[in-house]
Each structure stands twice: as C-alpha cells, then as structure tokens.
Amino acid sequence: MTDGSRVLVALRVPVPAARAFTAFTDQIGQWWQPNGLFQFTDGRSGTLAFEPGVGGRLVETYADGSSFVVGEIRVWEPPRRLVLSWRHASFAADQETELHVRFDEVDDPGGTVPRTRVTVEHFGWDGIPPAHAARHGFPLATFQLRFAEWWRTLLRRLADASREP
Amino acid sequence: MFTSSVIYKDPKAALAWLEGAFGFEITMAIDGPPDAPEMCHYEMSCAGRGRIMVGAEWAEWVRVPAAVGGGNTQTVHVQLPGGLDEHCERARGAGAVIEAEPADQFYGDRTYRAIDPEGHHWTFSARVRDVTRAEAEAALGQPIMATHWQ
Numbered sequence: 561m562t563d564g565s566r567v568l569v570a571l572r573v574p575v576p577a578a579r580a581f582t583a584f585t586d587q588i589g590q591w592w593q594p595n596g597l598f599q600f601t602d603g604r605s606g607t608l609a610f611e612p613g614v615g616g617r618l619v620e621t622y623a624d625g626s627s628f629v630v631g632e633i634r635v636w637e638p639p640r641r642l643v644l645s646w647r648h649a650s651f652a653a654d655q656e657t658e659l660h661v662r663f664d665e666v667d668d669p670g671g672t673v674p675r676t677r678v679t680v681e682h683f684g685w686d687g688i689p690p691a692h693a694a695r696h697g698f699p700l701a702t703f704q705l706r707f708a709e710w711w712r713t714l715l716r717r718l719a720d721a722s723r724e725p
Numbered sequence: 726m727f728t729s730s731v732i733y734k735d736p737k738a739a740l741a742w743l744e745g746a747f748g749f750e751i752t753m754a755i756d757g758p759p760d761a762p763e764m765c766h767y768e769m770s771c772a773g774r775g776r777i778m779v780g781a782e783w784a785e786w787v788r789v790p791a792a793v794g795g796g797n798t799q800t801v802h803v804q805l806p807g808g809l810d811e812h813c814e815r816a817r818g819a820g821a822v823i824e825a826e827p828a829d830q831f832y833g834d835r836t837y838r839a840i841d842p843e844g845h846h847w848t849f850s851a852r853v854r855d856v857t858r859a860e861a862e863a864a865l866g867q868p869i870m871a872t873h874w875q
Contacts, residue, residue, distance in 0.1 A: 568754035572773040666773075677750065686758060701764045704755045708766075712753065
C-alpha cells in the first residue's frame, strides 16, 4: 500500500509520545470533526472510536445506533506507531486506503516548543478513481490537497485534546 | 502571513537535504501523480515554527537558480532562537556552501549565509544582543524608519 500515492501531514503536539498516542486513539471521538467532503457514509456523520490492538477496528457510530467499520488496525505499537486500513462505504470490495501514524518525540533544548511530532501518512487515494463518489470528481492533486488541509485541521484539534487529561 | 515557495528540480531530494542540513521538518507532503510528478506540494517548518513551501518546476516560468545562471530573485531569511554557529556547522557538514561565515551584525543579530545544492541562498540569523534604534542609526550613520523598533 505504501507504494500508492501519499498525503503526509505532520504537527508538533505539546505532550510526550505516550500521551499523544492515547489522545489519538482513546480520544478520537473528541478531536475528530466530520467533514462534508470526506464522509464515510453518504450524508451521515457520527462518532469515531478505536478498538485497541491489532485486529481491532475503527468504527463510526451514528445517532440511530447503527455503525460503519472504517478499517482494521494492522500495526498497534504504542507509543510510536499505528497503521490501519481506511475505507468509505462507497468503496468497492477491492478498494481501500491505508493510514499510517507515527509519534516521534523531538529534541527540545529551549523547552518552549511542543514535544511530539505526530505524522499522518494516508496512502492509496490514487487507487480510487476520480469519478468515484468519494473523490468528488477532483483531480488527484486537488483532492489530496483538500484532504491534507482537513488532516491538518484534525491534528490541530488533536493537539488541543492532548493537553487535557 | 507571508509564505515563500522554494523551487527545486528534485523536490524530494531537497526535502531530505533541508531536514539534514538545516533541521527543517516536513509538515505537509503531497506527491504528484506518476504521470505528473511536478504537481507535488510540500511544506516545511523550522523546528515546528513558520512555514515554507517546497515545489518543483511545475510551469515554464518557475525555474531553479541553476536554470537561470545561478541568480536568486528572492531569498529566505530564517530567524533561529539561538545556536547559530552550531547550525552553520551542521549545514556545512551536510554539504552547504557557506558563502558568509557567522558574524555579528550592527543591529544585534549574528548571521551566516549558505547555498544549497540547487543554488538557493539562505540567510540564518539569531539575536545575540539588544540594540536600540538610536545605536543602530549611529552605527549605520543614517536614520532608520521602523514601525516596531524603539
């Protein structure tokens, strides 16, 4: 999957890697913000939650109690690394993308800048044709830029959530 | 907010070089599609602060210095929180050409200039002492108009 097209977004968050990993996984329901362009199921948005560990799932649950499985966890290595598959309800059975997340503590000699670099890499949007509903007809570069901007917004929200216990 | 976009023949190699030599970090990377790799988009920060974009020669009018006889029509000035001499040695070790060695300036900064492998000139600067505008004017021998310098 990592030979597919890549969208990378990285941001420093003001907490140690272990805290960043916990905020990313345990608290995804808090910092995740649905985006109309990138809904998992058409016209609906709900609350995300991780089932921890390899083989666990990322699930979106809706107000009516129904749910959608976004993906399955392929690598679960707290506090450093997380890999999961990622699909929308409109994907065909053989279509998927893959999300890789790294949590790298960074040198901070001054002590005034945040401590963990959270890097999100989303692979495989080139495998989803532009005409597909999830691509909205955007050329790959345009779609990926919109997608990256969305992830940047999400990581800023993650940074805020990570400061709270 | 201003953001400079710096152009490279090989932006992916440039990202790695800028990380190693100057300590920049990639904050956004969107590779171009296989049939149009020049349609890529990269952004970097300096240890989590600020932003530059790094791109390819994606149009006729976008050229690297080597393609125009080495000229730079704009340069990026990077303000560091400190550690200027160490930064310079790191850059030199990674293959930067140091065209001006670290030196104290009359306005209170210590600066050096470096040229990267594709011919971009970069200035790095760190405040080493506070200088009043009057002192700087005396050193320069002429008045200075500045909105944020007492």
